[in-house]
Ligand SMILES: NC(=O)C1=CN([C@@H]2O[C@H](COP(=O)(O)OP(=O)(O)OC[C@H]3O[C@@H](n4cnc5c(N)ncnc54)[C@H](OP(=O)(O)O)[C@@H]3O)[C@@H](O)[C@H]2O)C=CC1
């Protein structure tokens with residue numbers, strides 16, 4: 710097979726297809742649909758998808774697609790993971806508002822069967838914000854008070870946001886690790902949430918000492934920022950070997966899986982610098 714003519718087509722199912730994120734992902738797939746990695750064309754098409762008004766159920770969505778993207782509501786997560794156990798497919802969970810501890814056994818079983826990405830924020834800017842904040846925490850975390858402020862649109866159902874909780878978790882973990890011998894009494898980081906107008910998503914981390922303050926704000930003004938990371942995640946799940954630009958032999962492309970191996974992943978694995 711001529712490598713130049715190589716293309717592969719994958720069907721993508723969306724859970725929450727009629728929502729703000731679902732619509733934005735569908736719009737991206739309608740406009741672009743073909744993605745080139747090295748000289749290979751990867752075509753992503755929208756397959757049977759799910760919302761409260763759809764004619765397909767979640768089981769059918771899993772049966773009919775190569776990869777599933779979930780941007781819906783935490784109330785569906787139990788059913789989604791039950792479905793994965795019977796019909797494992799690569800899955801991206803973008804839905805927020807749920808506690809991973811409540812699903813740890815199920816997530817473990819499912820991720821033994823298929824790769825699953827849990828991503829409370831799929832934008833590249835958010836990844837960069839977390840990366841820089843962790844660096845700052847190692848430099849001035851010991852001397853500063855840290856707080857997180859998040860602002861979102863009035864219709865957002867969960868509070869605090871999944872992104873703020875993930876920033877808090879990773880910063881507290883870093884501080885615990887760095888400040889084992891510190892005199893600081895508490896490393897707990899407060900989160901302040903505000904719901905207002907149609908703000909797409911805004912997260913600020915403040916590092917404040919008695920005399921100075923460093924602020925890192927990430928502001929999304931178009932959901933396309935989230936969609937960009939979703940598409941990268943889909944390509945990573947389905948074509949991980951290509952994605953990292955490995956030298957694939959012809960046989961490997963045709964005969965061997967090029968997808969990610971089963972496991973639990975985050976957006977950090979996808980955007981790995
Ligand atoms: N990871 C990230 O980067 C981002 C994550 N999010 C998260 O994604 C999720 C969705 O956000 P958003 O698109 O703004 O939300 P919307 O409320 O706009 O959309 C929710 C979607 O889920 C469907 N849905 C919700 N509950 C049910 C149910 N019980 N049964 C069937 N379908 C259901 C809705 O269907 P219907 O319309 O028929 O009710 C709709 O399609 C949220 O948890 C949000 O926090 C959002 C943006 C970015």
Ligand SMILES: O=C(O)C1=N[C@H](C(=O)O)C[C@H](O)C1
Nearest residue numbers: 805829830865870871872910
């Ligand atoms: O519901 C939203 O809109 C968003 N939810 C995510 C979260 O809870 O962190 C990400 C984003 O900021 C938008």
